[in-house]
Amino acid sequence: MEDLRLPSVGDNVKGGMGEGGMSLKKYKRVKEEKICLVCGDNALGYNFNAITCESCKAFFRRNALKQEHPKCLFQNNCSIDIRTRRFCPHCRLKKCFDIGMKKEMILDENERKVRMQKVAMNRQKRGKAPIIKEEPQDVDMFMPDTQSMPGMMMDHTEDRFSIVAPDMSYGSSDVSLVPDVDKVMLPKDRSMYRTLTHDEQIMLTELTTSFNETLGGYSFDPKYNSETNYKCLDDLVNNSEVVVRRLIKFVKRLEDFRSLSQENQVSCLKSCVLNALLLRSSLFYDVENDGWKTPTGLISTSTLKKATGYHELHDAHTAYCTSLKKLTRENNSILAILQIIVLFNPEGQSIENRQKIADIQDKYILLLKHFLESDISFMFSQVFFSHLLQKVSELRSLGDDHAKILLQVNASQIEPLMLEVLNLH
DNA sequence: CTAGCCTTGAGT
DNA sequence: ACTCAAGGCTAG
Numbered sequence: 001m002e003d004l005r006l007p008s009v010g011d012n013v014k015g016g017m018g019e020g021g022m023s024l025k026k027y028k029r030v031k032e033e034k035i036c037l038v039c040g041d042n043a044l045g046y047n048f049n050a051i052t053c054e055s056c057k058a059f060f061r062r063n064a065l066k067q068e069h070p071k072c073l074f075q076n077n078c079s080i081d082i083r084t085r086r087f088c089p090h091c092r093l094k095k096c097f098d099i100g101m102k103k104e105m106i107l108d109e110n111e112r113k114v115r116m117q118k119v120a121m122n123r124q125k126r127g128k129a130p131i132i133k134e135e136p137q138d139v140d141m142f143m144p145d146t147q148s149m150p151g152m153m154m155d156h157t158e159d160r161f162s163i164v165a166p167d168m169s170y171g172s173s174d175v176s177l178v179p180d181v182d183k184v185m186l187p188k189d190r191s192m193y194r195t196l197t198h199d200e201q202i203m204l205t206e207l208t209t210s211f212n213e214t215l216g217g218y219s220f221d222p223k224y225n226s227e228t229n230y231k232c233l234d235d236l237v238n239n240s241e242v243v244v245r246r247l248i249k250f251v252k253r254l255e256d257f258r259s260l261s262q263e264n265q266v267s268c269l270k271s272c273v274l275n276a277l278l279l280r281s282s283l284f285y286d287v288e289n290d291g292w293k294t295p296t297g298l299i300s301t302s303t304l305k306k307a308t309g310y311h312e313l314h315d316a317h318t319a320y321c322t323s324l325k326k327l328t329r330e331n332n333s334i335l336a337i338l339q340i341i342v343l344f345n346p347e348g349q350s351i352e353n354r355q356k357i358a359d360i361q362d363k364y365i366l367l368l369k370h371f372l373e374s375d376i377s378f379m380f381s382q383v384f385f386s387h388l389l390q391k392v393s394e395l396r397s398l399g400d401d402h403a404k405i406l407l408q409v410n411a412s413q414i415e416p417l418m419l420e421v422l423n424l425h
Numbered sequence: 426c427t428a429g430c431c432t433t434g435a436g437t
Numbered sequence: 438a439c440t441c442a443a444g445g446c447t448a449g
Contacts, residue, residue: 045441055428061444062426086427107443115444119433432445437438 037099038092039085049102056085060096064103069093113379120380121179175323178383181376194373204333204371207254211336214250215243215280218295237406237422240277241415247276251343256360264352271348273421274406275399278317279342282328283335285321310405320391320398327388331375334388337368341392365389 034043036053047057048064063069070089072078078091085092097103107115179185187193196204251257251269260268284293291298301318305311328334346358368388372381406422 047442053428054430057442058428058444059426089426105443112444115434119444122434427447427449429448430446433443435441435443437440 036082038095038101039080039082041082041085047101048105050096050100052096052099052101056092056096059085059089059092060101060103061106063089063093064096064101065106113382116379117179117383120181120185121177123185175326175387178326178387179380180326181329181380181384187377187379192377192379193375194370194378196370196374200367200370203367207336207340208333210250210253211339212332214246214253215276215339216283216332216336217246218284218293237409237414237418241418243277243280244273244417244421247273247280250339254340254343256340256363257343260356261352263350264357267348267350267352268343268345268357270421270423271351272343272345274402275342275345275395276339278320278395278398278402279324279335279339281317282321282324283332285318285325287322287325290318308405313401313405316398316401320394324391327384327391333371334368337364337371338388338392340364341368342395 034045034051035041036043036056037050038052038056041053041055043051043053045051048060052060072088072090074088076091076094078084078088080088080092080095248269251265257265257268281292285291286293286298289298289300290302291300292304301314305314308314328338341361341364344357344361344364346354346361348357351357369381369385372384372388375381376384403422411419
C-alpha cells in the first residue's frame, strides 16, 4: 500500500468489480466509477500517481516539467472543476500537485527514447507495419545537394550531449538489440533531427564521393574473380593488392591525411591497412548467400575456407560483416567515415604525433555522430553511434587475428606492394 | 493549448 | 487474456 515509487498497479481497482458490470462494455463501467481529483470529471484511473481524467493527465504531462508556470490572474486559489479547469493553468497545475500528482513520473527524454525504441523493435520483430497516418516528406538528408529549404527555423536543437556509453556488454556488441531503422519508423518531427552545418555537409559529400570512387567500387583483380582461382591464402592476399591501391587513392584525397608528414602518412596507412580492408569488405559480403560479391558472380565463403583452412577466421569475419552491415544500413557515408576513423588511429605503430592524429580522429567521430543525428534522428543515433564505435574497436582484434595468419604466407609469391604495406618482408 | 482516443510494455 | 498507466497524435 505504501509504495510511493512505482505506480501502484491494482491498488484500489477492485472496489467495484461486482455490481456495475452486467453486460456493458468494461471501459464504460470503470469510467463511471472514478472521479478526477483535480476537476471532478470522469477518470479512468491513476495518472502520475493520482486518479485523474485524461485531460488533467495530458495537462499535467504538458506543464508539470515546465520551468516557468503561467501566473494566476487572481488569488492563486481558483476553483477547478470540469468547466473552469481551463481558465487558470496556474491553479490547475497547483491543484495537480496538491492532490498528489508527481512530476517525477513523467518520463524524461531518455526514458521516452528507450520506450520508443522498445516499441520500434517490437514492431519490426512482429513484422507489423507501424501505424502510418500519412507518409509526408521523404527528403534525402544525405546528399547536401541543394540550398536546404528556407523554412527550417529550428535553432533550439536541444542537444543533450549525452555521453556515449549506454548499456553494453563488452566483447562483441550485440547488434540484435539494434532496431532495423527503416524510413517509416523514423520520427516525423523535424526537431528530432540535427541539421548539419554547411561545412559538415561539404565534408560529408566530399568524403563520400571519394569513398565511392575508390574503395566503394569493385576492385577484384580479373585473375581472382572466379572461385577456381582461390587455391591458397596467397591468392587472397594478392587479391587485396588492388584494394590497397584504392585505399591509398582514397586517403590521398583527404586533406587531413595530406596534412601529415610523410612518415606519419606511412605509419597511419600501414597500421590501418588490414583493418581498413576488413571494414571495406563488408560492402561486398552477401549475407543471404554467405558469399562475396564480385563483378562476375558470388564467391562463397566456403570456397575461401577451403583455400585457407581458417574456418573460424572466416566465420568471425563474416559475422563481423553481417553486424556491420546492419549498422551501416548500406549507407556509404557511414562506412566512409568509419574508414577514416580507422585510418587516424592514435594507437598505430610508430606514429610520431599521436595527439594530432587523435584530434583528427575526434573530428570524424563527431561527424559520424552528427551525421547519424541528421539521418536517423536523435532518437536512434545513440544506439547506432555507440555500436559503430564498438565495431571500430572490434576491428582491432579481428585485424590482429588476420595478421597472425598473414605471417604464414609464402613471401615469394606475394606482390611487392602487399609485402611492403603489410610489413611482410 | 485542450482533451479525447489510440497504441503499448509491463504486470497480474 | 486483461488491466494499468505511460506517451503519441490531432481535431478543434
